[in-house]
Amino acid sequence: MLSFFKRKKQGEDSTIDAGQLLEKKYEQKEEWVKTELSFHPHMRISTEQKYYFQFLNNELPPLKPNQLSLSGIELKKEDGRYIVTAFIRHTLNQSLSLGDTPLLLIGPNGELLGRKVFPLSELGELPPNSSRPWSFVFLESDLFVKELPETGWKLAFELKKQHALDMEESWEKTLSDEDKQKLKQLVRSLTPPKEGELNFMGLQAKIDGDGNLVVTLLIRNGSYKNIRLEQLPLVIEDASKEIVARGSFSLQLEVKANTSKPWTFIFPKSLLTKEHIDLSKWHVYPPQQ
Template sequence: MLGFFKRDKNKIAKDGEDHTVDSKELLGEEVESTGREVKTKLHFPPGINVGQEERYYYQFLNNELPLLKENQISLSGIEVEKDEDDSVVVKAFIRNSLPKAIMFNEPVPLLLLGPDEQVLARKTFNLSVFGELPAESSLPWLFTFEKQFVKVEEIPQTDWKLAFELKKEKGPHALDLEESWEKSLADTDKEKLAELVKKMTPPKPGEVNFMGIQARLDKDGSLHTTLLIRNGSDKNVKLEQIPLIIEDASGECVAEGGFILDNFEVKANTSKPWTFIFPQSLLKKEKIDLSKWKAYPPKGA
């Protein structure tokens, strides 16, 4: 840690940009605000011996930082470099404009962002290691993204910033329609599907499952099944192939087949309807009772 506070004597300015959030977004605490602006004071961790020249340097940089509004937490990039082992080391101020000391008791996910908000690196840090961050203070700190957390080959020396990765508030589970369905379905049918998705219990977080909504036998003897593909994940899911088994009211498997999908994606926290057609050659019995039915992938699929 002592090496961190050493500086390049040829540099007198910081290279990174700032990322500032309300303390409620990060700590979940409601704090009354007067709207005043805060000049944060330089702070070093207890027990760290910092040379006079380095202290002057960080004090100069701190004096150049913009004022914060009350009850904000900010990351202000100083410099970034890539080590011989391809890890990326970021020097930055972590700043607290609250009128009280704060403690990061939970791990904090951080992003290293480049031009156009490109994610250069992502890692979760234990910020409790430096103890309390005093009221209205700026702490210079070292953030190391090991190679496995770095997503690009080249790290820009300008137009970058260290940022908090905030959890987006999850909205209600919603309907996701493929463009072809959006164009072909009547508005009343879209409304019925949206209402159906709204009423159903959403899938568990991270779960992807199937729910049958319509099944019929066509004149040519094929079985048409329309399913809702339900994505409970907070990320979009791409599906290239879906193996399916269909059971009728008897509980017997009446059809089984695999379907190749072209660029098929179900958006995060949505359900997408899709129709799967089993030709007559894939049906396993002549008389099929569709008064009750279900669809599911084979075990291990």
């Protein structure tokens, strides 16, 4: 049960244009809209609870037309779970139904505290220009921190960013502007990795003057969080589909969320298993555990 004598909200607000989430174009207007309180038809609620939510809703700032907003009310820990109560608000001139939607829990300084995909179809149909209170349950496995702040947090819709190129400073300094632009265009043209997937794409492979195999890859991170690579085993197959090199590389390399990072790996001549390697086609992958 909510603490009804806490008349101030514990959470902050996050607001986006509805088109950013719904992938539709809506007219932008310079006016303000108040959202009317709405309860799910099957929600059991006391008179005191109705009064409490009405009080909080009246205090909410108006929104511009065609916006979506999450307004944090309360966060509490219960039986190892964190229950986050918030208003889901929208200012569309039509009813709104949502599906499975990833939400982010963000701290007072903008840090990512947690993430979870919620079946927002359970909200039911939201009337036009309405504000509906709802509770969201985060398990410890959904969090990136051990403790959550009591105040200053907010819920936010996760907006899918375009998969982008991420380069180490050393690459930024040594690559020409033309090569950087080509890499950016390549990353944009590729189908992004699936959510949570980490994969490797070969860019260039050659035998250097010392007989070493020099391989440049794109390390592609489809996860919503940064990935740190410290030990990376790799296998190379040539055009004959024979394994021509195996190696394990010690790294201190971070690949940012939803980005691809180029990196070069050198397989010493002693690790090569064939004398004549056909690199007209080749394939790279981590060995199966």
